[in-house]
Amino acid sequence: MKIKIKFFTFFGNLCGVDKAELYLPHGATVKEALEKTAQDFPKLKKWLPRYAWVFINGNYVELRTQLKNDDEISLFPPIAGG
Amino acid sequence: MLNEKELRRYDRQIMIFGKKAQEKLKKAKVAIVGVGGLGSPISIYLTAAGIGYLFLIDEQKPELNNLNRQILYGEEDLNKKEKSVSAKEKLKQLNSQIKIKTYSKRICRENIEDLLNDVDIVVDALDNFETRYLLNEFCVKGRKPLIHAAVEGFYGQITTIVPGRTPCLNCIFPNPPKKIKFPIIGVTAGFFGVLEANEVIKLVTGYGNNLIGKLFTYDLFHNKAECIDIKPNPSCPVCSESFGLRRQ
Numbered sequence A: 001m002k003i004k005i006k007f008f009t010f011f012g013n014l015c016g017v018d019k020a021e022l023y024l025p026h027g028a029t030v031k032e033a034l035e036k037t038a039q040d041f042p043k044l045k046k047w048l049p050r051y052a053w054v055f056i057n058g059n060y061v062e063l064r065t066q067l068k069n070d071d072e073i074s075l076f077p078p079i080a081g082g
Numbered sequence B: 001m002l003n004e005k006e007l008r009r010y011d012r013q014i015m016i017f018g019k020k021a022q023e024k025l026k027k028a029k030v031a032i033v034g035v036g037g038l039g040s041p042i043s044i045y046l047t048a049a050g051i052g053y054l055f056l057i058d059e060q061k062p063e064l065n066n067l068n069r070q071i072l073y074g075e076e077d078l079n080k081k082e083k084s085v086s087a088k089e090k091l092k093q094l095n096s097q098i099k100i101k102t103y104s105k106r107i108c109r110e111n112i113e114d115l116l117n118d119v120d121i122v123v124d125a126l127d128n129f130e131t132r133y134l135l136n137e138f139c140v141k142g143r144k145p146l147i148h149a150a151v152e153g154f155y156g157q158i159t160t161i162v163p164g165r166t167p168c169l170n171c172i173f174p175n176p177p178k179k180i181k182f183p184i185i186g187v188t189a190g191f192f193g194v195l196e197a198n199e200v201i202k203l204v205t206g207y208g209n210n211l212i213g214k215l216f217t218y219d220l221f222h223n224k225a226e227c228i229d230i231k232p233n234p235s236c237p238v239c240s241e242s243f244g245l246r247r248q
């Protein structure tokens, strides 16, 4: 199945692109998608899968959540400054 | 009621949203938690806009490496008074009619209810998630709107949390970032502080659209804005009860 992934703020900067597509076996989980993303974009390894804020189609997800074809993952770097 | 001087002072914005809205601003009580990079522009713009009562909370004193972004303070303020106290003096010069209360100790679980019970809106201008989660829990329980922003480098994020209507901070950011010394440039904090003040003004006056259920990010390096719709986590340990989704 095909999953879209969007990189927000400095994740986009690190990856050099602001979106990408992933091809994963049916029933793949968020964790697997993030591991694949880290393989494709090694600069994200430091954050994935644990240290990023992740939404699927705007919804809260857990790492074990199963993805569906055409789901869109939004990936936010954790920032805390003020 | 607005007096003649206030009508003149706020004339240009009354042209936008009318006298009734200006009166709402005058009656509003707003807490700004953290008076640093975000808190400086938030408090300046809310003071200028005529928010009636501001409560500034910050226990730190200005340090030299704060001055690239914490625009309320200058060299003469270094290591003297707490930021909340120093900020009040500056803001009073800008608008003597605003009531400003300060608290110069750390906000914590033991004192948060006493401190924030009588404010209408809480503005998160903090630099750590530990205290942000505390504000979030309090605001969800007390049903108070919470304006959240966080910044780093040339990047930032902002959302307006209205308990019972939007996801809470815990729904959106369930895991805290690692504690680091974060890079930041003044313009990023300035930009997001102004957006937070803008959220307060719109929320109080009812004029304009708030970032309700929306997470807005801006990359000042590439001038790129994004806004995504976010939904509450039905099993959020903090807010799911406020949606009636979880019963004990």
Ligand SMILES: [Zn+2]
Residues within 6 Å of the ligand: B167, B168, B169, B170, B171, B172, B232, B233, B236, B237, B238, B239, B240
């Ligand atoms: Zn929640």
